[in-house]
Amino acid sequence: MGLLFADGGTVQLRKQAGPFEITLFSTPSPLRVGRADLSVMVQRVSDHSPVLDANVKLHLRRRGGDNIIEVFAPARHENATNKLLYAANVNLISAGDWLAEVEVIEGGATADVAGQVMVLPASPPAVAYWPYFALVPLAIALFVFNRWLRRRREYLRPRR
Amino acid sequence: MNPIANAALTSWAWKPLTTAILLSTALIYLRGWVRGRRLLRDPADWNRLGAFVAGLGTLFLALESPLDSFDNLFLSAHMAQHLLLMMIAPPLILMGHPLVPTLRGLPRQFVKEGLGPFLTWRALRQFCDLLTAPVFSWFAFAFSTLFWHMPKFYELALRSPEWHNVQHASFFWTGILFWWPIVQPGAGKPRWPRWAKIPYLLFADIVNTALSAFFVFSGRLLYPTYSAIYAGGLRPQEDQTFAGLIMWVPGSLIYLVPAFVIAMRVLSSPQLLRPATAIRVVRSERVRGKDRLPALVRWRRVAQTAMLLVAVAVMADGFFGPRVAALNLAGVLPWIHWRALSILALIAVGNLFCMACPFTLVRDFSRKIWAGNLRWPRPLRNKWIPAALLLVYLWTYEAFSLWDSPWITAWIIAGYFGAAIVLDGFFRRASFCKYVCPIGQFHFVSSLLSPREIGVKRPETCRACTTHDCIRGNETVRGCELYLFQPKKSGNLDCTFCLDCVKACPHENIGLISIAPAKSLLTDSYRSSLGRLSKRTDLAALVLLFVFGAFVNAAGMVTPVMEWEHRWHAQLGRQAMPLIVGAFVLTGAALLPAFVTLVCAWLNRFAVKESETRDFVRRCVLALVPIGAGMWASHLAFHIATGWSAFWPAVQRIFSGSVQFAAPTISGWLTPLQILLLDAGLLLTLYTIWKIARGSTARLRAAITLTAPWAIVSCALYVAGIWILFQPMQMRGMLH
Incomplete structure (x- = not known):
């Protein structure tokens, strides 16, 4: 290609x-x-x-x-x-x-x-198109981080 | 016109990815702007919209106009491009106050669930505060300007496209930071008093003037590349001087004019130190936008008639035209264009091709003569028949090269018309669509990802409704033929977008509404005419065929698989090919997914109650739809991208008798697009599985255990898809 x-x-x-x-x-x-x-x-x-x-x-x-x-x-x-x-x-x-x-x-x-x-x-495809492959682990990392932030916010929220 | 000037003006650099990003940004902003106007109207709205669009237009000019094509030949063109990127586009974009409209324009769920935690994260807010602090933003802008104009780094950007992109990105983003304190595009309190903007701009102009004076008066060529590729017209030294003048005169004006305007305002304002941030707001009278569905209802018959004419032309050419697929409408339109456009429409909008189905148009007319009233047999009210037909299709497509036989294609279409007329002639309502048509089922499954669905606008209106015309119909309009009761409908499954319910509803309470892709897979509520999806083994089997069939269908046209088939063909004899293909399709699309599902189910039993395992497994099977649709879309995108003009030789043959072929080309954007489609499919599948697992258990570790086997299956499918994409692929339906 x-x-x-x-x-x-x-x-x-x-x-x-x-x-x-x-x-x-x-x-x-x-x-x-x-x-x-x-x-x-x-x-x-x-x-x-x-x-x-x-x-x-x-x-x-x-x-x-x-x-x-x-x-x-x-x-x-x-x-x-x-x-x-x-x-x-x-x-x-x-x-x-x-x-x-x-x-x-x-x-x-x-x-x-x-x-x-x-x-x-x-170049091997993984090298030639690495930014497109990198999107998946990047999105997963962001999702994990997102979940961590949510849990942290719930933990820090004062309980009534 | 002078030929050189003509060549220069026609040298536009078409960059699909850049254009797509700019267009999507504009659409998201516009959507948010319209939504904002429905809530509150500010007299400044139109100016903001104009500024934002002009800013994006400036970016387009900088990145795709002849300035970009000539940046490696003329320093002056490159300098003008940088001026647009640093000094024109950023302030215009910021004057559009982009934050709120952009967030409003994105799907609400995504903003709330996806971006919300980041937007409220204190560390990120502090970091953004630091970035937009006037001292930091001034130095970042000055550093970026000086750094990239040092010969060593400028030459690096000229040599390497990747570094060139980094250079442009840093110019643009430091431009955004620099102009932020000047434009102040948010509702926040200004960091500095208004008068402080004047020295801020003047100091920036001093840096700009010093640098441009160096360009003009240095007396030596700063960038050897431009002397090596001297392209006529301006001599390299003159070109450098001209570049310096562009930076100096228009560049300085961009700093000095706002500085002057601010100075005048400061001097004429009694509030010298406290900038006014008055926002005049007018409450909007209209809350809801115009419903475009009535227009869609009118256009449905037109679309169906157009599709019917195309189907008739395809059949006629298939029966009576040449047997060469590339020269026959039946060899190109159904296999290259229709398949690809239907899946792309499903992902981008909704089930448009069922809406425009020509078979149902003919069926509707035939019912005026022959309308049976039998009910579809209860044992057959499921998806087993279409699942079996889908498997047969996957086999016959490869085994008998359907794509290469216009004659068989014409018979299939004719058979479809016949089946629709006969079945729906005997049985009431749309039994053919709901229980038989494999194309319809393919569309129903894909439409689980569609961003639009036909749904209820105000649930309270439905609760008060006593007539239920949406499903029962009335004297003039029939109700839903697929037994979907709108208040209990969720998602697009079994919905043909026929709009009968829209026409029937006396309260005008049914419309085309936005939904997050695959959202209907996240819940397991009771659905009208479908029940709970977690109880539908037939639907799970259909989805497995859809998902694994996508990979089998694409793999069947790549060289390694075809060579494997031909090796067995040589060993087993002349008649063996259908059996070899059958074994391949049956293994890949039926046996392998069944085995994989059993293994996953066995593993899931360790984390969820045995009684709940089956339900969980069925839901996880449905969650594989995105990766399957991603594979179908990336595979069919290859066909449409390489063969979009393949219908033209067939049309030429019909109308003029002579034919001209253009060699098919593979565009550079195709592979990235295919990977992105698979990426999106994988991510959506993983997200859906995770949400289902989290809904099934409160314990995090148990959710991870439940997710793991299905995540491994999804990733394996992704790797298989990538492997298929990078194999040499047969260009079917084209002469090459």
Whole structure:
């Protein structure tokens, strides 16, 4: 179970390529096995203005033993909360170093940047959702405390 | 419009949990505000309501507007967000005087039993007095402001969403503390004289000015993140200067304007040291609000007709449409939408789907032609038939993949219409609903948790009533078809929300009233047409099927269980699947709960008299309803969340012939919601069992002994539910 439309987050790489400056963000932070939100900001090198009409593709690759795991995902504004960014929701199925490539095409210009992205093993559900599990013991503790306060109040109340 | 400006303005961050919290807070406040207005009217009420809603709106803007989406790109956006959180939202919320309306808006029983001991706890009151003491609140606010703007901690908040939330929470709550002595939102005596607010605000402005001047004039970038992600437009240094100016100019005005206003009042008031707290109160003339039930009565037929049209469309598509479930209305609407919406409506409101039942509409029309007058046979006046039918449903659903067969689904619906017409054609009143319909029983059991019930408004009116039209009916309107006599009715069990009693009552004394969820399980009074619940073994069996069936039904669609079934299938042969599923369902939904109940009953015999054990056990079985309903709701929430648009391809096929599928997605909020539903179910079950145990014995130790086995069963069910939620789950009724 993962996050949708939660772009921004940690800067994974920021590089200049051709006429563009490309920044790759990731959520959650740190990245873990499972669903992740990757978002890309494309800017012009000349004035740092955001490029909003580019075609952005993400390609993630990892060598695991004899196999190569690859994930291709188009990044779009529609997937992003911050509409200056291009976002894609991807499923990262194994932990380790992934090679992340971002390809940007705008008009006649094309640019590619790549960098290593570290993905940690998935958190156990108990860790990932601990606040929701903690509600039960917390509520029970509050209930026990509530009962103790009531008994104490009845005990302290002067008897007629 | 400039595309960048357009992108900026459309970058709203949709956060379901935040929105839900803000909306619930607003609704609770509004409910309390309305209740308060029924008792006493104060001319300032509307201003308070407006201020409170504006405060919540400001929080919404701070947390979900483009300011939030851009806070990691522009320091100035982040600063504006913090300004809203610290200086705009808190005073507005406090100007709404939120304490009394919020307490009035919550369920009375919860406030009295749950919050009462805390609210009257002296240590907590002293702690709150300390928190709202002007010196403490001033320093807490100043510390929070300075601490979080130190580069090390600001960067930490930018890197970590969790710390970012902590930062926002501390800004907001220290803002509440800071503005408390200024607004004084309670009836308590002010700590300081009015003039003291002026230096209080001015000193705060000095801190604010110093910090913002540092932003503007420091000449270096304080937060490296913003220089690393320079997003065009303002350069990082300019952005920082702009952020400082936002803090400086609007920030200072927020302190100086109230300081000026207070100064003017102090100078013009003869009571320099004693602030006036005059409250002009006008006693309200109207005590009761408008009863909305007559409108509901009118809309019932409309809802039934709409449901009948949908049922006819589903049957027609099921009989004559394609056999692919995802392309057929009969493959998606009953299994994905109807099941989920009905349970969510039951938990949120009441038994709305029995109210809108299309089967009873057709039955009512057929009675005009063929109306029998037989009484339902006495040996069958119980819940054994629907319990058996529920078990059959749980088995056939998995064994014959009902969700995957529009044709069988259409036959089931047609069979339902036929059964309702034939049975209620022979037998008088709503025998089908009361003694046969497994869907109705499912709704009756779930509705034990509903926050609304059809009940008596003023018991004294019923005591004086001699006609008893609510159950007998009269010349124009029939009485309750399920034999529920309103003065003796408690809870929603067996109530179809048909509103016949409402129409029949000549005193207009029956209405839709609020009840605490599961409250009717806490007492064991004699109930009309049901008797004492502690004597109803058939009802306990039905509830066990409902509860354990929830887990069996959800488990049947997760990978480990399906792999187990397929392994046995491979070993036992082609025709064995119905038997394998049957064994699984029978064990999980019938034999296991029976065994668990016997063990608990055996253990309970050590703490309660043998003669009372059975009654206690039956009541504890009923107390498991919340955890069962929590499992049904979290399971069906998965279907509706992942497949809410699944009806669209079927509609497209019918009207245009071509179909477009969207890949189902799992939203980030779904798992937390599912866990919260199970949490709520477990807690309510534990509370109900505890209350039943306390009512059965005066000794604390005996109550703990009575509760323990059932608490262990509830917790085991909770763990099983969590395990099921985290397994890969089949997305039924969808192409993916």
